[in-house]
């Protein structure tokens with residue numbers, strides 16, 4: 001038998017009604033979304049990300065964006081002929097590189113994300129983590145083989161003053177935050193965007209932290225070749241299990257999984273790593289029964 005228009009309408013209604021318990025559960029809750037530089041690669045995906053943020057707002061959730069922009073910073077450094085390297089997943093940030101990081105994140109990527117969202121209306125307001133003392137950081141050192149290594153103006157967030165972000169949320173806005181911090185020492189610091197998103201999620205007492213990246217989630221085995229065909233995505237993991245897994249993880253996933261752990265141990269009910277290459281990944285995760293990607297929970301749900 002051929003599926004007629006009636007069955008199509010039925011399927012659409014089924015999708016909408018499947019969202020009801022999730023709308024009831026998350027209405028009024030803050031959702032902090034880390035939007036990674038790799039997830040921004042494609043124009044259509046950027047549009048669908050912006051659609052999702054506005055959808056969440058209209059559905060009664062309180063979305064907040066913390067964005068990265070690693071690939072965009074790399075491109076600009078290359079154009080200027082400034083060398084840049086990573087140690088333990090963090091950019092070694094010289095004063096010269098810091099100027100570029102701040103310019104690209106605050107002046108370019110932040111503006112692009114705000115502009116995309118605001119095609120729908122006057123919703124997004126951009127800010128740097130320096131604004132209103134949102135993020136205060138201290139100089140961070142990397143650890144390589146048990147030794148402390150200087151990585152320049154990289155910051156570790158020691159204080160979050162989220163009042164300005166809360167005021168924007170209460171006003172019905174979508175705050176869009178760059179991962180730059182100020183220091184009490186007068187310095188400006190480069191903070192990994194996953195880490196910044198987790199710190200903000202904890203400070204806002206968010207219901208969810210969602211990290212959008214360019215892989216399906218956390219693979220149980222990450223092959224050096226990058227061929228993931230034989231590897232399974234870990235669907236759910238508790239804070240205790242993740243603590244055991246962390247030492248065995250490799251570079252890109254380390255700050256992401258540490259961020260998820262910080263979030264759930266800091267009171268956020270769930271943290272997720274999702275594939276930002278899937279259109280509307282956020283809506284699929286929040287409003288469907290299956291969910292997607294990797295979910296981190298404080299403890300096993302009863």
Ligand SMILES: Nc1ncnc2c1ncn2[C@@H]1O[C@H](COP(=O)(O)OP(=O)(O)O)[C@@H](O)[C@H]1O
Pocket residue numbers: 036037038039068070212213214215217218219220221222249250251252253
């Ligand atoms: N176990 C793992 N599972 C999935 N991805 C992994 C794993 N280990 C390392 N990775 C790498 O981490 C990358 C994501 O981190 P990153 O490149 O910093 O992304 P983003 O720009 O989204 O922050 C993936 O593209 C993948 O290459």
Ligand SMILES: CC(=O)N[C@@H](CCC(=O)OP(=O)(O)O)C(=O)O
Pocket residue numbers: 035036037038067068069070071073089090091101154155179190191192193194
């Ligand atoms: C200290 C440090 O490494 N900062 C990052 C900040 C941007 C970022 O985290 O961007 P993604 O989320 O796209 O990777 C950097 O300079 O690349």
